[in-house]
Amino acid sequence: MNCCGLLTAQKEPVPLKSVEVELEVRDHVATVVSTLNYENKEDKPIEAVFVFPLPGDAAVCHFSATIGQKQIVAEVKEKQEAREDYDDALSSGQQAFLLEESEQSPDIFSLSVGSLPPGESASIRLEYVTELAVQADDGLRFCLPAVLNPRYQPQGSGDSEGASVQVTSVPASLVPYGLSFSARVSSPRPVSKVESKCSLDPLQYLNTEQTQATVKLAAGHKFDRDVELLIYYKDAHQPTAVVEAGQASAEPGSLMGDPVVMLSLYPEFPEAVMSSVSSHGEFVLLLDRSGSMDCITSDSNGQESRIGSARDTLLLLLKSLPMGCYFNIYSFGSSYEHIFPKSVEYSEKTMEEALKKVEAMGANLGGTEILEPLKHIYSQPCIPGQPRQLFVFTDGEVGNTKEVINVVKQNSGSHRCFSFGIGEGASSALINGLAKEGGGHAQFITGADRMQPKVMQSLRFALQPAVKDISVTWDLPKGVCAAVLSPPITALFHGQRSLVYAQLTGQSSEAAEGCVTVKYSLAGHASESELHFSLKPAEDTGLTVHRLAARLLIRSLEMEESEGGEEQDRGVKKKVVELSVQSGVSSAFTAFVAVNKHDGEAIQGPLVHRDVPAPMCGGGMMYMQCCTASFAFSDLDYDNACLDLEDQVLGEAMYTNAAYSLCSDQDQEQHAEMSSDEDLYTEEVQVPVPKQSRRDPLLRLVSLQKASGCWVLDPALAAALGKTSKEVENTKPSAVNQEVWATILALIWLHGFKRDAQEEWELLAMKAVSWLRAQNAACVAECVEAGNAVLGCEVQKDTLGLSFSSEGFLL
The missing domain is CATH 2.60.40 (Immunoglobulin-like)
Structure with missing residues (x-):
């Protein structure tokens, strides 16, 4: 690699030297102070522009710059006024600093450091506060977004002022500045543990009650992931x-x-109430099939892509749905598809039809147009007595976040929305906003997380009786x-x-x-x-x-x-600006601006623009799997980063040998538009769905379960249990039919060999137990004993959720 020194993908010097983050958590509220240290090593004055993510619900409340011994504290002003102050300062040779929030997505900010003279250093201090979301396992989740993947701009949204934010992204291995991170946690209740997918130094308690603790990010952290902390308190459920x-x-x-x-x-x-589950509901599953979903999941050793994990998750979801409900599956990219014209009743036939189509789904639909399928779903009439539950799976890289959330809000009275952010860089504003406005629950799947247990936790919520009044x-x-x-x-x-x-x-x-x-x-x-x-x-x-x-x-x-007419919009915008200025909290219509008005000579010479790159998902060859060489690049800075990386790592041969590209969602859409023959595009450019050479044993067994909850005694089941057909057939008690025997064997295997994954299969096991009870079969207790013997387990009858009469019948 010919890259040396602090260089961007365009081989320009990077003025950002380091980022220091201090986190203070008090119970479930976090205060975050970030210090960005800049230095201009060039011989010309520069303007450095850094576009970066923050949590979507963060309240940015302080912004200042320190140059030498001077500190300049920014003011909150109406956005256009702040921009004019910034431009006027630069044109008169003064130093100025501007921090503004994207009008389309509240989790993207742009920081401009203007007129930094040659040899000069500056420290930018940014402070925000945010609430910590509660996870399904009762942990409080803090996420410091480090990864910023370029947001897909849907067709027709380019006219918006806020949609024009340009993101300069490079793989984590090329990010030329370091990150240090420390956290202090305090609560009225003891801190039981703090976990992270990033390496942490050991937790240090500050008092004997263990209500205060500190933790630091271990040295050598790479920018290939967001910094996520999961904080657990004892007796967390205290109002x-x-x-x-x-x-x-x-x-x-x-x-x-x-x-x-x-x-x-x-x-x-x-x-x-908690031990019972509803047998009603219309379950609508909406799956992202944009090009970025073909990225390999972080920490998966190159084995599984986001779309592959999503397919496995849909298998578990479909097997766990209760008889009597309705369902449909939508998928989207630049366009959208649905398996059935409208939601259908859950049965063996409809489940099998859906599973066949899910198995063939790949990340081959181009861009990320989530708005249109949502509108189509909401246009479908609700089914009486079947409350609608919407599950959205996406890597969340869209530019029209507020518009999408607004559509969910408008339809919040007719459904609950459960959202899942997949991979590094998923927009917290989008994922949290969908769940918040849809009255559901949000989950994030990052690092080595398995998607399945988190989704099944949310399905439990969806199957709870709805709280009313x-x-x-x-x-x-x-x-x-x-x-x-x-x-x-x-x-x-x-x-x-x-x-x-x-x-x-x-x-x-x-x-x-x-x-x-x-x-x-x-x-x-x-x-x-x-x-x-x-x-x-x-x-x-x-x-x-x-x-x-x-x-x-x-x-x-x-x-x-976003909902009102032009006159109403002006009135609302005025209120936002007044409240933002009064509280000192950022908004889409205001910005922080600081101008160095101290006496001094005007900065001479033409101002040189420098973009500071943000880390994108993956690094090295992991990244190359998401972004191979391309024959048709767009004008995105994202693509420039891809070109530069390929040139450095793989050489010119990559360009001549490349057959297709996954460089970005927008590239795929443009490639599709270039082809006059849609079928030709599909055959030559579409990335084939990777087939698992050996499916996970749990998923093999689950895939054989019928919609009713039972299993069938056949060679496929025997193989999934690790036995021969003769071993499972010859040990069957004579008085029991084959389906009852097969179902008991499957339940014993789940409890005996997959206890650690119980969250994933518990609901489908409950369905199997309900089916067994409905059979009123005799000698079930004998079956459990025989099943333990053939499988080499010691699973108790009550562990399976089975109880018997003195005659051996299920109660």
């Missing part, structure tokens, strides 16, 4: 309330001037009122947190208490839970709660702006 005093300098009656309370509510449902009432001292800032709670799941923000007005004594009551109906039974809390403000919160509340209001107003 809490934080009352934060207003800002002394703010006007009383304003959001920043009054106290704000943040409530964390954790509903706990009765065990009888949710209401929140406040009981506060006389003279104190609560103005709720959060939208109404539309969905509750067992053990999952719901957050409520409210602005408090009026006076109360420090000893005063408030109470919030949540009432709801579950499975026909009325339930309620109460949270009592002190109105005394918490100490040293740094306006974190106010800023999170401001961010919530800003996001809600931005969604209104």
Whole structure:
């Protein structure tokens, strides 16, 4: 490789030297301080532009620059005004700094460092606060996005100002700056553990109660993945309330001037409800088949692609659906397809038809046009008595995030949406936004994560009875009122947190208490839970709660702006700008701008533009599997990075020998458009679906289960169990039919050999047990004993979920 020094893919010097990140987690709220250190080693003044990701729900609340001994703190201004201030400063030879959020996707920011003189250094300090999402295993997830894959811009969206953000991306191995990361965690409850797919130094407790701890990223971290922390507390499901005093300098009656309370509510449902699953529902599965889904999943040793993992997951999902429900499967890229014209009843015939088509699905549909299939799904009438559950699987690299989320919000009353972000660089704004507005749950599959257990956890949520008639009432001292800032709670799941923000007005004594009551109906039974809390403000919160509340209001107003007419949009935009400036929190219509107005000579010479590359998914040959040589490149900087890497690593021969390209979703779409014969394109350019040489033993067994829940005694089952046909046939008790025997053998094998993967097969096993009970078969207890003998297991009858009468019949 001929690359030396700090060079971009275009062989230009990179002024960004290092990134330092300090994280402070208090219970479920994170404050993140990032310091970006720049140095200009060129002989000309430069303007460095860095486009990078942040969590989609982050509230950016501080931006400053330090040059020498001087610190310049940025102001929040209306975006166009901030840009004009920045441009005026540069034209007059002053140093200036601009931080702005993309208008199309709230998780992409652009940082411009202007007029950095030769030999000069600058440190940029960026601070934001964010809530930590609760995972299905009760862990709190913090993600520092490091990977930024170029976002696909759907057709017709190019006119938007915010859609023109250009991303300069290179593989992680070519990123020329380092990252240091440290975290401090504190909570009223003990910190039980902190996990990450990145290498961490050992957790250090700061007190004997283990309620405070620190952890650092181990040296040598590569930029081929986001930095993800999973934080676990003991007794995590405790409702809490934080009352934060207003800002002394703010006007009383304003959001920043009054106290704000943040409530964390954790509903706990009765065990009888949790152990039952609904047999109703319309399950619509929406699968991303864009070119980027052919990337090899990180840490998979090159064995499995994102689309391959998704196919296996759909197999488990289809086998786990209850009899009596309805389903359909959509897939999308530049266009979209559906297996059935409309949702069909779940049966052996429809399940097998769907599985055959799923098995043939590849990442061969081009771009990432998710909006149109969503609109088509919502245009289909709902089936009476079958509540709609939408499962969305995507690597989340789209540019029209807000438009997509808005469509889900408009249809939130008719369905629940469960979203899954696949791979590094998946947009947190898109994945979290889909679930939040759709009243469902979001999951991220990164690193060596298996997709299947996370999806099956969400299926459990979807099969819970829907909570209805949710209401929140406040009981506060006389003279104190609560103005709720959060939208109404539309969905509750067992053990999952719901957050409520409210602005408090009026006076109360420090000893005063408030109470919030949540009432709801579950499975026909009325339930309620109460949270009592002190109105005394918490100490040293740094306006974190106010800023999170401001961010919530800003996001809600931005969604209104996308729904209204031109005049209404102007009014909403004005409100957003006022709230953003008042709270110091970023928005789509404002920007942070800082100008160095200290005395000094104007910076001389023409200003040279330098793009700072962001790391993209994968590195080295892992990346090359996602982006091979191409015969038709677009103008994206992404493609320039691909060209440069290929030139350095593989030489010119790659270009002449290349037969196809997966360089980006947009490339695939353009390749398709270039071909006048669609079939010719499919035959010559489409990437074949990789076939597994040896399917995972669990999936082999699952693939043989019938829709009703039973298995059939045949050679395929015997092979999946690791036995010969004679071994399983000759040991069958004579009084039991073959399907009952086969089903008991499969259940014993699952419990005996795949106990560690129980989350993946538990629902389909429950379906098998229900089928067995419906057969009212005799001698089932004898079957369990015989099955243990032939398989070499010691699985107890009650472990299988089977209980018997004295005659040996199932109860």
